[in-house]
Amino acid sequence: MTADWPQILNDIRPFAYWAAILVIGLGLVQNAIYALQLVAAYTILRRRAPVAGNVSAWWRYSEGTVPVTLLVPAYNEEVTIVESTRSMLALHYPNFEVIVINDGSNDGTLKAVIDAFGLKKVHRAFEESIETEPIRGVYSSPRYPKLVVVDKVNGGGKADALNAGINVSRCPLFCAVDADSLLESDSLLRVVQAYADDPERVVAIGGTIRLANGCAVRAGRITKINLPTNLLAMFQTVEYLRAFLMGRLGWSKVNALMLISGAFGIFRRDIAIEVGGYSTDMVGEDLEIIIKFHRHMREQKRDYEIHFVPDPVCWTIVPEDLRSLGIQRRRWQRGALEAFFKHARMTCNPRYGRAGVLGFGNILIADVLAPPVEVLGYFLMPLFWLTGLLSWELFAAYLAVTFAFGVFISVGSLILEEMELKRFPRSSDLVLLTAAAVLENFGYRQINNLWRVGGWWQFLRKAEGWGEMTRKGFGPT
């Protein structure tokens, strides 16, 4: 028996049509959201009042500051922990402490930090406001009065380490920082300003993350800003620029910011305790704690704001090989899905205001639906077009939402950066970044979506853990 191909094709024609409509429709909605974010980010950047230079920032901001604890969870961070701790201790800020939480590392993290700073085991009184794995010891040294190292039993991941840090902290604000990150010396001063301007309502603030790959680092400071030489890292430079400058800034304008990066965010300690701290049963703890903040404040009918400030910068090293990047992206996707389904009742629920309708609505579109739909489109749309099931017009519209609008959004955020911030020092950097902003839409974006579908699969299989990633230290001096 031979297959009746014309008949089969005819039968699936309606399916092909509606599949194309779904893929194009979702792509259009996503691109429209990005375009609105671009406009919102532009208006915020135009109105902001930047203060140039460390000294000016000190005079302008230091009077209104409040004590801050930097929480630095460290699990097997032997390579970077000393450098990043030095960088944090050298911050320009009137009153802060650094708490490094060694989460039962099985490399030399604890020894490295004890040796580098001459620490001794001490007693420190603290309340167990949030339940955590046991703390084995607290270390400090009179030579570094701002530094405290907490050694805890491994378990509960980064979230549990942060919770232990929140317990030990004694300041009204805490700043969660990744151990493989470097803060610019005045970044704390600048980010806390949003809280100082409105201490009653501001409950959390995020800052910008930039890539340290390729930059020269000396004594915990970025001494020369360079673009990464690795292509994957270059694509991520554009990606981070788009996510922070356009996405976060845009959402914060309408108080629907749903994510403050785990690498650099300021939180009110009392509210973090009220929401029970970071959740230890999921990998997207940085996304979930912001969702918990929104949910808690809305349910309590309290007036609040969650801000994003573009000027303060935290530098971080990103993966430069496909394997590590894939692990990271699958984990991010799994984290987003876990957080989404845990708080699914907030989705488009007017009870949760803009956070529910806009913020959660966007998570539904961008993190839940988009990856599988877009990946489905990669395979089906060309196939349908080649077999004549799809008209050229539909296929062209598909190419528009998948590639051409992507180029516009990526290059658009680069235009915004150059017009308002000019943080890339050389004109040659701009040329390379423009090329990366165009090229990332032809290959990198598609691989990324495949990883995200992998994350979906892990979520459905209820996979656990973070996955092993190769750590790369900061660049040579």
Next chain:
Amino acid sequence: MTLLSAIWLASLVLALLSVFTMGVLVLRRIVTDRNVRRAEQRKTELSALIFEAMDRGQGLAAGGLTANDLDMVGEIVSGLLNTVAGDTRDRLINILKETEFKARCREELNSPVQAQRLKAITNLAMFADPDLKDDLFEALSDPSPHVRLAAAHALLDLDVPLSVADIIERLGIGVAVTSRNLRALFEKLARRDTGTVLDLLRSADSDDIILLAIYSLGRAQDFQVLPELINFFDSPNVEVRTEILRALANLGHPAALPVIQKGLGDPAWQVRTQAAIGAGRIGLREAIPDLAERLHDGEWWVRYRAASALNKMGPDGVSMLEEVSAKSSVAAATAQLVLSEGSEA
């Protein structure tokens, strides 16, 4: 044209337009980079001239400098002023006076860009020149609360008498301005004229203003404010009671004892915590029995602060802590921790 074709065309146009715009921006950057390099080189030369003039104790030979050079001198000197004091600062200001910097800052007070107006106020404040009074008064009506606040600071630094009512109205305190920087402004006011801020406390009808007044009176270093602060402790607002205890702790006068003792028995844990901190900071030995009682408090922070206060009271407090630590209770656990913390300090 169908909708689908329009989508395709629009996407292509936007993508090409964005790449073209970026190309223009790259070209602009090439030109500005060259100008910036030249300006940096000139700034280095001008910095040398400025330091030379300071060493000689003379003015800058401004005759040979262009208007652009004078702008740069203004920028360099205003940057340096943030880092120096005394004679050096005065000499730098004299150099700045030779330039058109002040006039330029005055012009920038009318800039449509908030950041420029704010920068202009900050720069003008460095001159401490009474001639600037009118400009700064005008800036008190600026649409931006940040600019208004900066102008108020600058006026107070110039010793210009400002009425508290005027400041509250013009700055929009409690409405437009909730910044912590307001505290610094009111602290200056209270140090200059405690009576005015006391009057404000008596007449205030908003908790924001009451809190601001209490905060600044606590830093006024004037014990006359004690009775008034003590009277306000009957407020039903937890924040007000906590702020009063914080102010009393700052003033450090033993007359605060009755309020501290009352605070240690307050229903709100924040107030009890602050009372314990206050007892320790003032060193009120009479409060030792009350502090010992608070070691059994249900709130960890109250227990911790009470134990820390006892630890600061000298032998009497420490022996009380040792006595409690020998038993087995939550109080003993806190006492032991604070004693061990103290022995390591």
